[in-house]
Amino acid sequence: MIDSNNKRILVVDDEPDITLMLRKVLEDNGFSVDSFNEPSSAIQNFRPGVYDLLILDIKMPTINGFELYLKLREKDQNFKVCFLTALSELRDYEAYRKEVFPKWGERYFVAKPIENDELIRRVNGIVWSY
Numbered sequence: 001m002i003d004s005n006n007k008r009i010l011v012v013d014d015e016p017d018i019t020l021m022l023r024k025v026l027e028d029n030g031f032s033v034d035s036f037n038e039p040s041s042a043i044q045n046f047r048p049g050v051y052d053l054l055i056l057d058i059k060m061p062t063i064n065g066f067e068l069y070l071k072l073r074e075k076d077q078n079f080k081v082c083f084l085t086a087l088s089e090l091r092d093y094e095a096y097r098k099e100v101f102p103k104w105g106e107r108y109f110v111a112k113p114i115e116n117d118e119l120i121r122r123v124n125g126i127v128w129s130y
Contacts, residue, residue: 007127008050011035012042012068013057013084018112022055022084025116026123039068048076053127055110058085080126084110 009031011022019035026033034051036042039062054072056065063071065083072079110122 006030006032007052008032008034009053009055009123009127010042010046010051010079011055012039012060012065013037013055014039014060015057018057018084022119025119029120031123039063042068043071046072046075049078051076051079053123054079054081055084055123056081058083080129082108082110082123082126084112084114086112 007030009026011019011026011033012035013019013022014037016037019037023033023035034045036045039060054069056068058065060068065085069081069083108126110119114122
């Protein structure tokens with residue numbers, strides 16, 4: 001297990017099985033995790049200054065992960081983000097991604113499904129980056 005030094009992560013995905021799996025893997029690796037299946041619940045319960053990383057699904061029924069990110073960024077500027085989605089869906093959002101996040105490389109995007117070890121490697125790469 002990697003020492004996460006109590007890093008806090010917020011996970012938002014409309015699929016309960018995905019949030020449950022992510023939460024378990026992250027908590028088993030020492031992270032504190034809050035998770036929501038409804039973006040509106042994540043917005044209502046979001047507390048500035050709490051989270052080191054947000055893991056947001058891109059394709060959700062009410063608002064997409066990019067829009068959710070922008071709403072949460074209005075409340076707090078001090079967190080990092082990783083977008084989670086099926087690779088085919090990422091292609092659907094490529095124009096939006098380039099407009100909103102033109103300088104972001106691939107490390108901020110994780111394709112589902114992802115192996116647990118790869119998830120932890122990617123999360124640590126983002127959480128500990130400067």
